[in-house]
Each structure stands twice: as C-alpha cells, then as structure tokens.
Amino acid sequence: MSGMQDSLRELYQEVIFDHNRNPRNYRLLPAANHHADGHNPLCGDQLTVYLQVEDGIVRDASFVGHGCAISTASASLMTEAVKGKPVAEVEALFRDVHALLTEGREATDPARDFGKLEVLSGVKEFPARVKCATLAWHTLHNALVGEHETAHTE
Template identity: 50%
Template sequence: MSNLHDLYQDILLEHNNRPRNFRKLEDANRQADGYNPLCGDQITLYLKVEDDVITDVAFQGVGCAISRASASMLTQTVKGQTLAKAEEIFDGFHSLITDPDADVDYEALGDLEVLSGVSAFPTRIKCAVLAWHTFNAAIEGKDDSITTE
C-alpha cells in the first residue's frame, strides 16, 4: 500500500511541477475564471470547441499543488472528448471527490483517481474541484467568475 501511496504522490507532484497545457490558448472560443478564496487558488481555463468536441484546452493561474495538479490532469483527460463525455467525466470526478462511497468508473477517470484521497480533507476538496467547476462554467458559457464559496 505504501508503494501505491508513493505513486499517487509522485503523479500529483509531477503535474504540479510540470503542469500539462499550462498556457494561454489564443484561439479559445470558451473560457472561464475561477477563484478559491480559502487557499488563494486562481485559474483561467480556455477551451477550443469544434463540432461538440474539445479540440484543445489549456489553463493559466496560481495555486496550491492540488489545484495545479487537478487542472493539469483535467486538461489531459478532456482534450479530444465530446462535450457530453467531458460532462460525464466531470460528474464522475465530482462524485469521486465528494462521495467516497460513490460508484465511480475509475477507468474513465484514469490518473484522476489519485485525487480521491482529497475527500478525507474537506478543506482541500475545494482546491481539487476549482478547475472542474471552472471547466463546467466554460462549457456552459457563463461570464461570471466561479468561486468555491
């Protein structure tokens, strides 16, 4: 079990130190901003959606390791997905983080499973879900900044 814990830690640290798709997406046709006042995490999420498919996704911002890792993993997971599939992934991830007893399709979530341990730390849940709620707002075309409060 210790080796599994170490692997999870390694994945989180890798995504925090070298976040994937960390850039401004110049040709984005959807974007949203998110803020977690509890931890100070701030994110701008950019999407390029063509024919209901997320063809590119990126983010910029500052935040704790969990927030950055979650945003990085989000971008890898939803890129190339249809909007409908991305929303399914959002629902699964949200259940994983907020309901430890939920029946979750771990295969669909891939590396996102490493964030499941966050559910044991209620104050860190907001760090993990910030990017996802911001992503959901971008999909829905909401103009207001998203907050975890």
C-alpha cells in the same frame, strides 16, 4: 495503514508533485472559443480555463493562473483528460470526478475508467483540500456552458 494504502498515498503524492512542478497545458490558448475564471478565496487559488470546442468536441484545453499544488495538478490532469472528447462526455466526466472527490468512488458510474484521474481520489483524505481539487473542474463546467460568473469553491 496497509501496504496498499501506503502505495496509493505515495502514488497520489508523486502524481500531484509531478503535475504541480510540470503542469501540462499551462498556457494561453489563442484559439479558445470558451473560457471561464475560477477562484478559491480560502487558499488563494485563481485560474482561467480555456477550451477550443469545434463540432461538439473539445479539441484543445489549457489553463493559466496560480494556486496550491493540488489545484494546479488537478487542472493539469483535467486538461489532459478532456482533450479530444465530446462535450457531453466531458460534462459526464465533470459529474463523476466531482462525485469521486466529494463522495467517493461508490458515488460514481461503476463503468467509469478514471485513468490517471483516479489518483485525485486521494484528496478525500484531506477534506479541507477537496475544494482545491474541484476548482478547475467547476471552472471547466462554467466554460463549457458559457457561464461567465467566476466559479468559486468556498
């Protein structure tokens, strides 16, 4: 493995561990006007995503639940990434992150700057864990569109 790949793997692990140990926005959101539940029965991940959407902008985002390190870190990174963004931009980000995690960088908008979310692309090395990383994003999508069925990644 090249030095660059080693560095990326180390960064991936460091960010996942940090966001798992200290998840951002892990709380109930009393002002939420959108929410949805997500469940990955294969590894037991369960979460609820809460959104406060006003004037077409995601003003605040949070989550509660339990899951593996990748699931928790992905939800933490996601809630940070969507705050303050217009709903249409959040939906486009959902599509690009899903493509990044399932198909790779070449399947995403070339102009997309993923910022910290880029680290999630490391999950592609572990195909069985992709569903852990996408659960929060499917749940976010359901919350945005008002889908009240539980999001599943089975």
